[in-house]
Amino acid sequence: MEKHHVLFLPHNVEILVEKGENLIRAAIQAGVHINASCGGEGVCGKCRVIIEDGNVDGGVTEKLDREDIEKGYRQACLSSVLTDLVVRIPIESEVDAGVLNLQQMPRKTARIWEMNLDDLKDKGLFMPPVEKKYLELPEPTAQDNLPDVTRLVSFLKATHDEHRLVVELPVIRKISDVLRQSHFTVTATLARPVQSGRKTQIIHIQPGDTTSRNYAIAVDIGTTTVYAQVIDLITGDVLAQFGDYNGQISYGEDVISRIIYTGKPGGLDKLHEVVIATINKLIKKVVKKARIDPDEISAITMAGNTTMTQLALKVNPKYIRLSPYVPASTLYPPIKAVDLGLSLGDHVTALVYPAISSYVGGDIVAGVMGSGMYRAEELTLFMDIGTNAEIVIGNKDWLACASCSAGPAFEGGGIKFGMRAAKGAIEDFSLDPVSLEPMNITIGNVRPKGICGSGLITIAATMFEMGVIDNQGKFNRDLNTSRIRETDGIYEYVLAWKHETQIDRDIALTEPDLDNLIRAKGAIFSGCVTLLEEVGLRMQDIDRIFLAGGFGSYVDLEKAMVIGLLPEIDPHRVRFIGNGSLMGAKMSCLTNRIRKDVVAVTKRMTNFELSETRSFMANYVAALFLPHTDMDQFPKLKARLENRSNMQKVLGKNGHAPPTR
């Protein structure tokens, strides 16, 4: 991909971006504020910049007159980078870089963690659960009329040193015709046992040599979304991936409402059917996208939280939501895919990730397995943040886990203008420290409809660092801006005015929103602290953080540390593992070692019911501040705030520091 340098003036900050990058997004990456409240759709017209050198595509609108355009003025939100650029932020858009350089630390620095397939191969661990063997069998004669199955098994024994073979009924049903249609040259698919010495199953037989085509499907069953991948079991590559909303969404947004739905007559069957239908839809899509023959799919692996897993297996999840929160089972035997209603061959077995407890499910176990955390020396904090945040702490020697009910704030729930991370959601934000005017960046660069979880964190963190809100999430009543106002006794900050939005209402962040956010992040942070205390450790002992889940992958690390959602740690020691559940499902397609290890791992992983621990409540109350009552846990932030406080003493409130040159 072609890249270009963009130099922002007067800040004199240069950044390297991909050709075609939106200019306002380039600015926020550079830590340069440009006023923009409409989210990037060109409605508010505030993001005027001057292109002093180079060319952009677009940015010419009716908000600019002919003269401006000739001077090089463009609307940044509608401009994309074509060449190296020199961009000047005109005086009306210029901001205090002296404050903003606090943000100059690269954002989203954490690397996306990716499994190293070559490494797996080097270690001899690339061993998919299913394997194909091409066989040229001797044809039967009157003197050698062994049963077809016996012929196959004997040949595998004699020529491939395969022992303890069992042949499944679907193979028995088709073997005779397959052998004879291909003159006894066939490909047998062998399902490997998890433990050596156990039986290898012959699950499929095909005419001719199909050994070059062997695939698996990996599925992550999320409460909201379901993802499926086609994995090439010969190369280890992901050939296609698709995601879609879990069809169960119509029956309740979260796990609890789904469980309640299963209490209705036919409810369990319905939710089971609906999620299987979603998976089948995805299988169809990925198979088409990868252009493979569905008959070549030999396995399917699945991971999901405990409730999603139970619903997929048609196991009643009723008791998951009733104290003392006992799931039916956390281990699941291999299950014939067709028995679950999956549109796959009758030879395909579904391998389902085990769970730990009612609220630490197979999705988390998949992440722990797939990320390799369970084999690492380093003390790792693994977090998957959603309505429930699951936390796992440990290393190769021990693992402790817990689930915190964070509430739906991170998914937009309980937030006045909260929404999921979808088109029109404010996902990024900065604030002019003088005018307190916002720069909203929305998903899809359209006029805003609301605020998503990662946007909420960034907004709160930015406002907190700028003193717009205090450490209890209350707005500074003394600030000189019309954006902060009191409506019906509730203080709020208007992020976008009515005419700049898609919803024809002012979009604001309220104090109750901030309260919900603080309680959500407080629950998660105190969960981590409590879990560590239970094993005699402190936050400072954490070597690294793995962030799983869609939300975890979009969160702005530094902002998350500012609000005290994450402990303050070198961002290079944070890894985004993305969809850990899907990664784990994929990994168990690539190495049977995972399946061998996972049972031991689940036994080793101690589940803590936080509400049953002595210290959780005290830790929670201590975390109900931004970032925390104990500022010493956030030394860098503490230093910045002290620095800012000193500057404000010099400059007065809303003080305007000179741009750094």
Next chain:
Amino acid sequence: MEKHHVLFLPHNVEILVEKGENLIRAAIQAGVHINASCGGEGVCGKCRVIIEDGNVDGGVTEKLDREDIEKGYRQACLSSVLTDLVVRIPIESEVDAGVLNLQQMPRKTARIWEMNLDDLKDKGLFMPPVEKKYLELPEPTAQDNLPDVTRLVSFLKATHDEHRLVVELPVIRKISDVLRQSHFTVTATLARPVQSGRKTQIIHIQPGDTTSRNYAIAVDIGTTTVYAQVIDLITGDVLAQFGDYNGQISYGEDVISRIIYTGKPGGLDKLHEVVIATINKLIKKVVKKARIDPDEISAITMAGNTTMTQLALKVNPKYIRLSPYVPASTLYPPIKAVDLGLSLGDHVTALVYPAISSYVGGDIVAGVMGSGMYRAEELTLFMDIGTNAEIVIGNKDWLACASCSAGPAFEGGGIKFGMRAAKGAIEDFSLDPVSLEPMNITIGNVRPKGICGSGLITIAATMFEMGVIDNQGKFNRDLNTSRIRETDGIYEYVLAWKHETQIDRDIALTEPDLDNLIRAKGAIFSGCVTLLEEVGLRMQDIDRIFLAGGFGSYVDLEKAMVIGLLPEIDPHRVRFIGNGSLMGAKMSCLTNRIRKDVVAVTKRMTNFELSETRSFMANYVAALFLPHTDMDQFPKLKARLENRSNMQKVLGKNGHAPPTR
């Protein structure tokens, strides 16, 4: 059952029979001939006897005048024994006991072999494949909120020393509700592995204590008939048994025509569905008869010939009938009963007997296992005679088997008036050596409709010993009886005249019938001889004979030896094992040892394709005589024939020897 002595005069032969026994059947058991060609329905009126002492029920008909009745005359075929009796055969019915005492050796002497359950228990082998355990689990608390399955498994480990437990999906699906509806007191059903060290599956969970109710279904899937039993797995008793025609009969009488039918579109599915429907019907009946709750059925075992087994499993049997006669498989994995369409709980596994080859099937293996032949010291000849006769020879050290195509003669096929063993079939027979008048006894004591297999053997043997037919099955043209006649160039003996039958035609035995019989018995005998020769032995080395199958159970041993179907052996060394297939199925419900042993037995059992052996054809040709070309193999018969020949020289043809007193 009350028994009574019946003394027949003037023969002075006494016999002990059950009260209610038909008098003509008592006579034939005693070896006393009474003329009777109508099969026992009272039509011919020839079977007049005088009751000299005691009382009979019935026997008074319009064929007897008042005076006769007062003298004690009764029609034997309509009289049943009420008390001890003295019965005189009047002169018109009196026969040559000098010849008939050849029959005085008790017929059907071979004992019905029955498995000794106590013996099994004494040896510690009473170990059904499924076992129930009653468990009082601790209820979960906030401090102890193990998943339900983990709670169950841990408890079994801790308190019952059960290890390597896996829990099946149906149990996971119901465990939570079952535990809570019964305050955590439950009964778990454990399916035992065949080999120690393998996993025990928890297949079912029920509220409360159901350990006293644990049942299995044993099924024999015959080509013609299907039998099912309910086995009590606590006591080992058979609680109910039912048989019915295999629903596949409408699609072809024999295995070959069924296989041909599977070649039609949808044919395999149809035959599969139809036999499963038959089994389901039988399950319903036996469950009702035994008055058990179907939910308490924990296992089903099945045995059948290779084709019947494959059809029940929906495995295409096409290649069974095509040279070189290769079946798809002879070993079958455990299969979920519901996957086969069986109306049983989803926890029930179907255990299917393995086969040896296309024509030595699981029914034979079941007989070999169930009869214990595979563990015996004695060299045993096991035979199951039907359209195909399967032969197994061997002992605990070696086993050889083969199948001979006997043709359908023993099932009434290819015999002009042949029929299955059903009501109206002539099943027993004797012949007045002077008048050559017949005594026909039919199944159900009704007028004859035809001749069944066992009847055919008895008729042929009787006629041969009396010189009515020669050793090639040709009628003696010189005999003075209207019953032997030539019709359209074919010689025949009229067993019943038109008016005495149900079919309004003369029922006769023809020379082509005899020819078919000789070829059928010749194939079987020469099969045994060939099999023995292949292992370096002779007929004389056989220690004992096991006769399996419906036909095997009804055959008159001595008669079978007379025609050379069986080798001449002390009848006490012959055992009827009845339905060996059903017995084997039942046995594998009672002891897992069978399942453990059976794979080794199938490996040990050498299958011979008789047509591929060098000597079969020569042996076959030698056996196409009554009883055989080599009379020295039948020394007792030889002696009797010589004796008879000498008598005839004294008395002339149709000679009338004096009754023995």
